[in-house]
Structure formats: C-alpha cells, structure tokens
Amino acid sequence: MTHAIDLRTVNVTRYVTPLREGGSLPAIAEADDGFLYVLKFRGAGQGVKSLIAELIGGEIARALGLRVPELVFAHLDEAFGRTEGDEEIQDLLKASVGLNLGLHYLSGSVTFDPNAAEVDAMLASKIVWMDCLLTNVDRTARNTNMLWWNRELWLIDHGASLYFHHSWDNWEEQSLKPFVQVKDHVLLPYASQLKEADALLRPLLTEDRLRAITRLLPDSWLTTHGESPEAVREVYFRFLQNRLAHSDNFLNAALHARTALI
Structure with missing residues (x-):
C-alpha cells in the first residue's frame, strides 16, 4: 500500500509575537486560513536542518499514532518583514523568505x-x-x-x-x-x-x-x-x-x- 501525505501550504499574513523561550526565535503568526501557528523560520540559527528534523519528527510521530499539532508549510513573502520594528526580528524575517514550517497553535495548552x-x-x-x-x-x-x-x-x-x-x-x-x-x-x-x-x-x-x-x-x-x-x-x-x-x-x-x- 502506498502512503501519500500532503501538507497544506499557507501564506503568513501577520507576525503576532515572538516566543523568546525558543533558541531559534520562533513566533506565533497568523496565516491566510485564519489560524494561528507557531512558526519555525528557515533563517534561524540551525536553518533548514531544524525544519527538516521538525517535519520528519512530527510526521513520524503522527504515523505512530501520537498526538502532534498539524504541520503546514508557511510561505513568507519578501515584503512581509519590512514593517517590523525590532531589528533582530526583521533580519530573521528577511532571511526566511520562502517556505518555512508552521505548527498549529494549541491555544490554552x-x-x-x-x-x-x-x-x-x-x-x-x-x-x-x-x-x-x-x-x-x-x-x-x-x-x-x-x-x-x-x-x-x-x-x-x-x-x-x-x-x-x-x-x-x-x-x-x-x-x-x-x-x-x-x-x-x-x-x-x-x-x-x-x-x-x-x-x-x-x-x-x-x-x-x-x-x-x-x-x-x-x-x-x-x-x-x-x-x-x-x-x-x-x-x-x-x-x-x-x-x-x-x-x-x-x-x-x-x-x-x-x-x-x-
């Protein structure tokens, strides 16, 4: 039996707040589907390798019947970070144009x-x-x-x-x-x-x-x-x-x- 797995792709529309407890400066962001996501950025410290591990790890957990938030590809437009006042965050957003990874935000967890x-x-x-x-x-x-x-x-x-x-x-x-x-x-x-x-x-x-x-x-x-x-x-x-x-x-x-x- 061939297993096909599809991840949705969303467009990031609003940067809500940084999650500063994460070493790679993830953030809560809103996408064009109206949902909030914890966004992991390709421009952060470990770069795409962290996203690769996140994606493989999360989908293996799902295959094993364990509970993980939905993972989505999160597209960041080139214009997105221009209005961000924090210089560190602006640099991160500029370095993360393209496909990033989002985890559905579990509000109230x-x-x-x-x-x-x-x-x-x-x-x-x-x-x-x-x-x-x-x-x-x-x-x-x-x-x-x-x-x-x-x-x-x-x-x-x-x-x-x-x-x-x-x-x-x-x-x-x-x-x-x-x-x-x-x-x-x-x-x-x-x-x-x-x-x-x-x-x-x-x-x-x-x-x-x-x-x-x-x-x-x-x-x-x-x-x-x-x-x-x-x-x-x-x-x-x-x-x-x-x-x-x-x-x-x-x-x-x-x-x-x-x-x-x-």
Missing part, C-alpha cells in the same frame, strides 16, 4: 510538568522509543517539549532530532548507534513497556511510509550538502530505515538506562 502529572506506561514507552529512533535530545525535565491540551498529551518541537545531519558524512555509522542521551529523557521513569512499544511501532513505519515522509521535504531545504535534493532525501530515508532495522541497538540502551534509573 499548558507545558507538561513531570512533577504534576503521570503518563500512561505504554504512551511513555512509545514516546521514548520514538525519540530514540529520531535521536531527539530535547525531551528532558528542563525542556519537556510536550503540552497538555484538552486533557491529552501533545508532542511539539522535534527540531533537535536527527543530529547526524550536522556532520552528514558518517550517517551510516550514526544510524547504528544507541541513543545514550535517553538517560535524560523525562518520560524514561514511566516507560516500563519499551519492548512492547518496539513490537507495536516498528511495523507501522513501513518503507512506503518512510518514503512518503521524506518525500515531503521541499527541494529548497535540501541544498546544503552539495548533493541533489533527491540524493539528500535518500540519505534521510536510508538513515531512518537502517535505524529501524537495528532498533535493538537503541532499545537495549534504553532498557539499560531505565534499569540504572530505577
């Missing part, structure tokens, strides 16, 4: 606090497993990147995932490595069903599904490695496929880390 709420063991195990697959270093007690919204747990901000792409050349070696940073994962204490999660989730990420997710990456985001966009997409696909095929590597590391923790 609150940050997940591990001291105030427990998470179901299977849900925690699924999230820990996925973050090991994605090498997501950014789901710690200091910065959980999870929200409570409508009494459900939602995952946000996967931009620190797939850190292999900052060195790139040794992607095959990186795909086989355990994820040692799992020891700091905020949900590891609750994740008592990691083996069961592995058995449930692996079959969901078929070759077709991974192809469909990596196919979403726009050509304009794939120009930083001196290869064709198609060749760059292929590396992301093969990294994920390889990591999935050797999930025992990160699963066993997560089990050991949890045993040491508890």
Whole structure:
C-alpha cells in the first residue's frame, strides 16, 4: 500500500509575537486560513536542518499514532518583514523568505510538568522509543517539549532530532548507534513497556511510509550538502530505515538506562 501525505501550504499574513523561550526565535503568526501557528523560520540559527528534523519528527510521530499539532508549510513573502520594528526580528524575517514550517497553535495548552502529572506506561514507552529512533535530545525535565491540551498529551518541537545531519558524512555509522542521551529523557521513569512499544511501532513505519515522509521535504531545504535534493532525501530515508532495522541497538540502551534509573 502506498502512503501519500500532503501538507497544506499557507501564506503568513501577520507576525503576532515572538516566543523568546525558543533558541531559534520562533513566533506565533497568523496565516491566510485564519489560524494561528507557531512558526519555525528557515533563517534561524540551525536553518533548514531544524525544519527538516521538525517535519520528519512530527510526521513520524503522527504515523505512530501520537498526538502532534498539524504541520503546514508557511510561505513568507519578501515584503512581509519590512514593517517590523525590532531589528533582530526583521533580519530573521528577511532571511526566511520562502517556505518555512508552521505548527498549529494549541491555544490554552499548558507545558507538561513531570512533577504534576503521570503518563500512561505504554504512551511513555512509545514516546521514548520514538525519540530514540529520531535521536531527539530535547525531551528532558528542563525542556519537556510536550503540552497538555484538552486533557491529552501533545508532542511539539522535534527540531533537535536527527543530529547526524550536522556532520552528514558518517550517517551510516550514526544510524547504528544507541541513543545514550535517553538517560535524560523525562518520560524514561514511566516507560516500563519499551519492548512492547518496539513490537507495536516498528511495523507501522513501513518503507512506503518512510518514503512518503521524506518525500515531503521541499527541494529548497535540501541544498546544503552539495548533493541533489533527491540524493539528500535518500540519505534521510536510508538513515531512518537502517535505524529501524537495528532498533535493538537503541532499545537495549534504553532498557539499560531505565534499569540504572530505577
């Protein structure tokens, strides 16, 4: 079965407010569909690599049945930043003309606090497993990147995932490595069903599904490695496929880390 995934494209019409707790200066912005989005800018610190990780991470989470806000391509017009008074923000907007990434803004959501709420063991195990697959270093007690919204747990901000792409050349070696940073994962204490999660989730990420997710990456985001966009997409696909095929590597590391923790 071939999976087709489409992301909507919206045009940004209004810059509402910066979210200064994010290192890359994301913002809340309004689009021409009338909705508010948390906007991640291609002109920010990590550039398009952060957007690539955000897109792949978010859509893999969705494929695994986890809750993530809708992702959209957010087009920023050349004229958009000219009226912005803050010079830093104006520079960011100028550097971000073209396709950026937006996450539907969950109005009224609150940050997940591990001291105030427990998470179901299977849900925690699924999230820990996925973050090991994605090498997501950014789901710690200091910065959980999870929200409570409508009494459900939602995952946000996967931009620190797939850190292999900052060195790139040794992607095959990186795909086989355990994820040692799992020891700091905020949900590891609750994740008592990691083996069961592995058995449930692996079959969901078929070759077709991974192809469909990596196919979403726009050509304009794939120009930083001196290869064709198609060749760059292929590396992301093969990294994920390889990591999935050797999930025992990160699963066993997560089990050991949890045993040491508890």
